[in-house]
Amino acid sequence: MGAGLESSTTNRSSMRNRLSSYWEPYSQVPWLGWLVSALIATLLEQLIGTPLARVLGLTKPPALFGLVIMLKEPGLIPSALVYVLLIYLVPIGLVARFGASLANKVAARLLDYPVVLSALVHIALLYATLHLWSGVSDYRLLVVKLTLIAVIVTLSLNVVNGYMGEFSCSHPGFMALGAYGASVFTVLLFVQDSRFGPPLLPLPLVLQHVLFPISLIVGGLVAALGALLVAIPSFRTRGDYLAIISLAFMFIVKSLFENLEFVGGPRGLGNQPDLATLPWVFFWTMACIWIINNFVRSILGKALNAVRDGEMAADAMTVNTRHTKMVAFLFAAFWAGVSGGLFAHVLRYINPGTFGIRKLAEVLAMVYLGGLNSVAGSVVGAVGFNLLSEALRPLEIFKWIIIPVLLIVLMVFRPTGLIAFTELDVGELLKPKVKPEEEVEYAAATR
């Protein structure tokens, strides 16, 4: 009996050892390597995706790694698995593993130049991958765009709920303000519309694209103005007050737009020009991650943590707590507004009902799933939640049972979320995992 127990534990530990020894070569792969292998996999899909799907009995390449197919037509699960294995897992695994030393060298070489260059190369690779991958179907494109937008709104809510430690529920309201602000701006200026009349500024499409960021900034500023209205009464106190006031604010904004006839009332506002292209959405997401990450790593941003973990001490250490909270709240609302503006131009139709309690639940779920006080966590949370939500779409109403149950399980086992209380150091991400001189030793050691 005792011997059996012992052998089972040694079995398990040897299994873990074996697993970690399989993973070991991959731990040497820098981000550059992963990005290149992802790009190669998407290229492969462009080339042989459709024929391979036909051979496997699928009508077209599975849209989201076969996740949707699994629930819709269980009979096709093996084909979908084989497809994912042949197109994504095997090529990515092979390229990442055998390209690792080259990728490490290139990553090291890139850091000889200013760090911006290396960052831009990584971002360009990521964009190219997303562009190719989403080019296969409109559905994928939509999922990518909505996921990127979710990243923005999750990050911005994390600034308030995670970094500042207040519980704000008004983010759907800020999104609505941004969505309507940006939509009115573009519809009024660029489009012939039954409600707003002829375009005030009939520009060629190219210039409309160039001026699109202005509309997003307008949306962001409208949202920040709304945030000011919440902040003034609620920041005199702490705790539950902000939660209640911000929840009320969300409902006020929703019913405001339901009753504003000139933006369509409950019927909603459509006819937005098709300006939210993947490059713009991607650009704004990257800008949001970069700016928010900069902010939360500066002393001014860390002052938020000081306010959260001890306002009295923060005051005594010269931190202007009121100013700090106000700035962070308006800043977060601005980004929620930007994401709302993008959202409106991706769907090209919005109605007040979109920005209700369900949106709030989604955004909160993404923040708490990913992890409080963490930029990386928010990205993971937003992407993970969106993929999960799309994958479970065939279950229709049961989706809204499974996702909350998953959240409950997560909260039991990891109460602060997947990646909480970490700092994202972009410089670290860009570094090679093994320095060239170390690599020689590493190769010698493994031989």
Place this chain on the structure above:
Amino acid sequence: MPLLRVDSMTHYFGGLRAVHNYDLAIEPGQIRGLIGPNGAGKTTIFNLITGRYTPTEGKIVLEDREITGLQPHQIASLGLGRTFQNLRLWRHMNVLDHVKMAHYSKITYGLMGAFFGTPKRTREEAEIEDESYSLLELVGVSHLADQIVTNLPYGAQRRVELARALATQPKILFLDEPTAGMNPEELAQMMEIIRHVHAELELAIFLIEHRMKVVMDLCQVIQTLVFGEVIAEGNPDEIRNNPMVIDAYLGKEVEV
């Protein structure tokens, strides 16, 4: 010309008179003590001077400038640093960030610098980091710079709190029971650090303490507070032999 002057300060919490007609004058470079039984109003006096509460009556002047009614962060940036009786460290932050945070009011790069990571911000934060390291060295915890504070032993946490208060570049440092809960060894180290800091940075120190040994050893002038009123003020010997102080601490002798 005293560095800090408090004139007949009185404070009420509702109908309760917590502090009555309190006067104080701290000279540059002085170490002063404030003692008194529990509930005498010592910490209330700290909170009043540092701006946590606004006194009902009275006037507080720091170097010719009246600071009565200013916000705590304004008073702190004018040169009034403090520590807390029960450590108020930020539990998710590492040691270095604590000390860097206390440089908040000196930051000039502004929000745009914070958002876009301008070279000015990089430069300023690097300077602040250097200063923070030297303060951590001064109190002897520079080797713990990247630790999260909640993982540190109590004595080290106290030192971090001291370094943090010093980082606000105070002219006067308020220490609220700096040796509370320390074992004899930590106590001796803390007293050494306070002396060292006082000599090195040439600041005035105003401290609340319950341990007579600490107060008597460190302070040049001691005030005794009972029920919000100063009953005695003088050098350690005078306080030690003052019958009213002895009464307040040990009770009156009663003839049987």
